[in-house]
Amino acid sequence: MMGALQNKRSVLLLSIFALVLLLFIFPSWTPEIRDENGNALSNSVATLEEITLGGIKQSILVRGTDRNNPIILFLHGGPGYPQIAYARKYQQELEKDFVVVNWDQRGSGKSYHWNMSDEDLQVGNLIADTAELTKYLQQKFNQPKIFIVGHSWGSLLATRTVQKHPELYYAYIGVGQVANSPLSEQLSYQFVRDEAQKQHNEQAIRELDMIGPPPYKNPRKDATLERKWVTTFGGSERKSHTYQDLIKGVLLAPEYTWLDGVRLAMGDSYSRNAILPQTQQTNLLETVPELGVPVYLCMGRYDYMTPSAVAYSYYEKLIAPEKHFIWFEESAHFPHFEEREKFHAVMLEAKKHILAVRP
Numbered sequence: 001m002m003g004a005l006q007n008k009r010s011v012l013l014l015s016i017f018a019l020v021l022l023l024f025i026f027p028s029w030t031p032e033i034r035d036e037n038g039n040a041l042s043n044s045v046a047t048l049e050e051i052t053l054g055g056i057k058q059s060i061l062v063r064g065t066d067r068n069n070p071i072i073l074f075l076h077g078g079p080g081y082p083q084i085a086y087a088r089k090y091q092q093e094l095e096k097d098f099v100v101v102n103w104d105q106r107g108s109g110k111s112y113h114w115n116m117s118d119e120d121l122q123v124g125n126l127i128a129d130t131a132e133l134t135k136y137l138q139q140k141f142n143q144p145k146i147f148i149v150g151h152s153w154g155s156l157l158a159t160r161t162v163q164k165h166p167e168l169y170y171a172y173i174g175v176g177q178v179a180n181s182p183l184s185e186q187l188s189y190q191f192v193r194d195e196a197q198k199q200h201n202e203q204a205i206r207e208l209d210m211i212g213p214p215p216y217k218n219p220r221k222d223a224t225l226e227r228k229w230v231t232t233f234g235g236s237e238r239k240s241h242t243y244q245d246l247i248k249g250v251l252l253a254p255e256y257t258w259l260d261g262v263r264l265a266m267g268d269s270y271s272r273n274a275i276l277p278q279t280q281q282t283n284l285l286e287t288v289p290e291l292g293v294p295v296y297l298c299m300g301r302y303d304y305m306t307p308s309a310v311a312y313s314y315y316e317k318l319i320a321p322e323k324h325f326i327w328f329e330e331s332a333h334f335p336h337f338e339e340r341e342k343f344h345a346v347m348l349e350a351k352k353h354i355l356a357v358r359p
Contacts, residue, residue, distance in 0.1 A: 085249025
């Protein structure tokens with residue numbers, strides 16, 4: 001009797017172990033794109049690929065109903081905050097008019113590797129990766145140029161890449177645009193301190209007074225605390241919940257395994273520690289006063305992660321063949337997700353306008 005019970009326990013433990021192992025290592029994939037009758041679209045593309053950029057294996061998600069449509073490459077924020085795990089939720093309409101590419105940048109999510117060094121995450125290496133990925137996509141889909149969208153940290157990466165390689169891009173679309181980091185930090189802190197006072201939030205007042213206004217004595221720790229209150233007071237997201245989407249995606253989406261989720265957690269911390277010190281003194285008015293492509297800046301009215309007023313000041317002085325500043329009146333830091341229909345309309349207008357006059 002005891003032996004039989006022990007055998008059952010052994011089988012149960014082995015089954016649980018096998019299930020957990022399966023959940024960790026089961027190959028990731030992305031669903032086919034189908035029509036309303038459930039039939040796969042013959043000219044669609046839906047791939048989850050691992051390619052080599054700058055000598056490092058990195059993952060990209062490529063989806064679109066028609067592989068001949070123009071390409072949008074999304075550069076995620078963070079650093080270390082990728083969106084492959086939940087991108088489909090917000091980009092299904094875009095997939096009808098573009099080939100949509102999401103990329104876990106080196107050191108982030110599926111592209112984090114245990115043996116990476118700080119040297120691997122120098123910003124110059126990520127700029128080179130972006131250009132190399134662009135050329136890969138151009139060749140694969142036989143496209144002369146692509147559209148590039150940068151969100152938050154990704155907006156800085158995209159801006160600097162476009163500055164260096166304008167010939168690769170139809171246009172640059174900045175979302176939650178980084179422009180002047182020291183000034184943004186000051187405005188962000190003032191916003192949360194004022195809101196704390198208005199709402200008589202004693203805990204917020206106490207914690208914010210404890211760290212004081214920027215520049216912070218402990219930049220990583222103090223900025224994290226300040227960003228907690230930015231989120232609480234609606235300066236990060238108002239109509240989307242990307243952190244919840246990310247967790248749900250890691251647990252349930254086919255594009256991510258649980259092991260990828262571990263990589264994401266490790267890469268988030270590692271990327272921030274390695275990259276943020278390189279960007280804390282960013283001032284694009286000095287370093288990127290001109291871009292050689294049309295520019296669209298999409299900014300949430302309530303964004304205090306990268307305050308929109310700072311982005312607008314940059315926009316006013318930026319030199320570009322043409323430029324557009326689009327306010328998203330119901331959004332904070334994620335207007336492309338919070339008002340996805342409006343963002344889709346902006347992209348359609350850019351596609352129609354730019355491709356109609358391309359050489």
